[in-house]
């Protein structure tokens with residue numbers, strides 16, 4: 001079953017085409033990493049998938065109940081505690097205080113937030129902790145589909161890895177599906193079932209590859225070897241590490 005279909009998506013900002021003829025599907029239970037050079041339109045596509053931007057052309061078909069998005073910056077409410085930030089996503093559901101507290105505590109445990117962290121305000125938390133709160137806020141409504149827009153770019157390597165493990169668990173072990181935007185090939189190889197590569201100018205998809213082994217079973221060596229193999233032998237990845245092609249050209 002296909003959870004998300006992006007069908008010939010096209011978009012322009014101020015008359016300038018940034019995406020054209022983009023078709024991509026994510027199957028139920030699948031975690032797809034979308035890679036492409038800086039400026040190729042990855043974030044725009046993530047926003048379109050999330051319904052935050054309406055595509056000028058094409059069709060988005062969602063065969064799931066609910067999705068949630070984790071952005072590059074945690075986007076937390078500065079005046080609310082971590083617990084209140086997570087609970088905010090539950091407001092429309094009008095649940096009792098007890099159920100809200102239980103749900104917040106359950107997701108906080110999943111992202112390894114301590115009870116004492118829940119009482120803190122965003123300014124009192126480190127960047128990694130803030131991003132954990134953002135992931136907990138995304139998970140608390142129990143969405144069937146998760147969209148990640150380069151969420152760990154600002155984090156150091158060790159922390160990134162812990163956060164990637166949270167993504168792998170929250171998508172693959174809990175029967176969700178997900179689209180994970182990144183320009184970090186090692187990250188894509190580590191977490192995804194499949195990597196979709198955006199054309200450097202956002203003109204269609206360059207292609208797809210299935211990543212050997214399954215998310216959660218690839219150790220550092222496997223990640224390194226697979227990423228190295230893709231980058232050195234597969235022409236699909238020739239432009240992934242380029243900077244903004246449009247600005248350069």
Ligand SMILES: Nc1ncnc2c1ncn2[C@@H]1O[C@H](COP(=O)(O)OP(=O)(O)OP(=O)(O)O)[C@@H](O)[C@H]1O
Pocket residue numbers: 013014018036037038039040041042043044045183246
């Ligand atoms: N709201 C906007 N108004 C005008 N131009 C925009 C807007 N958002 C994005 N763009 C432009 O669209 C192009 C694609 O941007 P987008 O952020 O989707 O790329 P990206 O692949 O995610 O880049 P990065 O990896 O650097 O985040 C860029 O040239 C960007 O400047």
